[in-house]
Amino acid sequence: MIALRRLHAFVAVAEEGQMTRAAERLGMAQPPLSRLVRGLEAELGVTLVRRLPRGVALTDAGQALFEEARTVLARAGGIADTVRRVARGEQGRLAIGFTSSAALHPFVPGALLAFRAVQPGVRTELEEAGTMELIDALQQGRLDAAFVRTPVESIEGLVVDHVLDEPMVAAMPAGHALARNGPSPLPLPALAGEKFILYRRPAGPGLYDAIVAACHGAGFSPTIEQEAPRLTSTLSLVAAGLGITIVPASMEQIAMPGVTFRALLGCPGLFAPINLAFRRSGSSPIAMRFRDTVRRLANGRHGS
Amino acid sequence: MIALRRLHAFVAVAEEGQMTRAAERLGMAQPPLSRLVRGLEAELGVTLVRRLPRGVALTDAGQALFEEARTVLARAGGIADTVRRVARGEQGRLAIGFTSSAALHPFVPGALLAFRAVQPGVRTELEEAGTMELIDALQQGRLDAAFVRTPVESIEGLVVDHVLDEPMVAAMPAGHALARNGPSPLPLPALAGEKFILYRRPAGPGLYDAIVAACHGAGFSPTIEQEAPRLTSTLSLVAAGLGITIVPASMEQIAMPGVTFRALLGCPGLFAPINLAFRRSGSSPIAMRFRDTVRRLANGRHGS
DNA sequence: TCACGACATACCTCCAGGGTATGGAAATCG
DNA sequence: CGATTTCCATACCCTGGAGGTATGTCGTGA
Secondary structure (H helix, E strand, C coil), X not given: CCCHHHHHHHHHHHHHCCHHHHHHHHXXXXXXXXXXXXXXXXXXXXXXXXXXXXXXXXXXXXXXXXXXXXXXXXXXXXXXXXXXXXXXXXXXXXXXXXCHHXXXXXXXXXXXXXXXXXXXXXXXXXXECCHHHHHHHHHCCCCCEEEECCCHHHCCCEEEEEEEEEEEEEEEECCCHHHHCCCCCEEHHHHCCCEEEEECCCCCCXXXXXXXXXXXXXXXXXXXXXXXXXXXXXXXXXXXXXXXXXXXXXXXXXXXXXXXXXXXXXXXXXXXXXXXXXXXXXXXXXXXXXXXXXXXXXXXXXXX | CCCHHHHHHHHHHHHHCCHHHXXXXXXXXXXXXXXXXXXXXXXHCCCCEEECCCCEEECHHHHHHHHHHHHHHHHHHHXXXXXXXXXXXXXXXXXXXXXXXXXXXXXXXXXXXXXXXHCCCEEEEEEECCHHHHHHHHHCCCCCEEEECCCCCCCCCEEEEEEEEEEEEEEEECCCHHHHCCCCCEXXXXXXXCEEEEECCCCCCCXXXXXXXXXXXXXXXXXXXXXXXXXXXXXXXXXXXXXXXXXXXXXXXXXXXXXXXXXXXXXXXXXEEEEEEEECCCCCHHHHHHHHHXXXXXXXXXXX
């Protein structure tokens, strides 16, 4: 393997057209440089320079080496900087996952936008997937962080930041009796007797439990008509007239035809969280920067 | 500057995911490799690998170094081969110049074609210019070789190979009296009394002198009506009816309207040479290969 | 022909980098 | 739950390559 320093020296010789001056520029004496060039020639089995009375001239092979060496040196010279920038989290890749319901809340795209603005050297890669897939990807290192609805705190090797809570709203078929009472907030007990379609928790306690608990707190036990594996799919079932559901307010953004949303009144404890999950250890500096950014943004809206 | 061998070692560590195995692959003991990695980390001021109970895992910075190092190593690894191929004349650049009149003879494009077939790694660059410009470019090293009509042997620092001689033909206006006698060869004395338009030698003795000498040998002294700086431009003047000229037979290929060509009969010494000029010293191996190719081709047509 | 400029040779020195021996920590096994 | 295994880290030694100094050689130019 040709040592990089040799190439550097040879480039100096080629550029100066003279070994003596090149040696000076390299901060070394002339004889070692002379030997170095001969060493290169011996290693390659090729004459690189013609020794003239005044200075040296590159042969074709020398010219070729010169050009190759310059590109390699330029590339190699940038390595140290690049690596250091990556280490400081100023450059690199950040893979963020989120569930489709988390992506609906403006905070999530807002946080990504803010991070990209602060860290222009970082390439962000996004992935939308189910909670279980996200957890898997986190543990395997395919993702650096993931926005999820459920508190996955208890999952092995993961750590979770609570980002925000948002209110929940009732969603019912457009033709439903409760949909005709105008846009005023609905007291929770009004939903007693309705058939519920709920998102089944994929991991740990989630919205499902919160909703059931809130109904009990309001004095009734909800009738669970059906469960859905994804928050978004509950709305499809509502639109089909199978029942009503309670979803995070940001789900209204879907504006699904045939579904009417109504705010809920006085439901302590009935809110939908958004959390940001990381690996407990081995997270990249970039991931840590992203965590900081999200925390700062979350505090800026003081938990609203 | 990061030594290339260090990068090589680091790549091995990254690929093996384990220092012990990487050391084995590198043909060295484990402790030096361990130190080498620490040395890299110290030099960059960055942690490159996380030491795990089993093996090591790259940090973001380590991953970045890994990717950068691989590209640099790949490029550097090819250098030796490239340089050696260039030295053997199998790869590189060959700049060939020629006068417009030389380019008309099929031998010249034929030679270039043959050389490209034999040396596919060599990029040929062509330039058409006047004899003086070609000589300049040769001396300054911008060209490796040049096909010229005139024997530039005496020019300082150049050396010339005689490639071939071709017969010359008379060129006259289409309506000229001599043009009506059919395509049979014309004895040179028939041109006595005609007005001649001749190509003036730009350097050393050339066609001009050969033509004048041949006329004297045929018993008459030609009337020089006009001189032209380029062989091709004499034909324009002939077409304009200003006189007749004698040009290399390959000039017939121009098929200029208004010009009729007739072969000449029995003119010893009246022929047009094509020569190949090189720098006397410092020519590249590729240029020498081209010289060989041309010589072989020229011998193949045994001086015809 | 003498001085100068530039590359080559001879010889010495030193340290970067590799080797061996061994320690230490975490995972695995009986 | 020790014993063992498996890696990485540390300590110390040693060699070879790379650099320095002194000097030689060879054209060039005055």
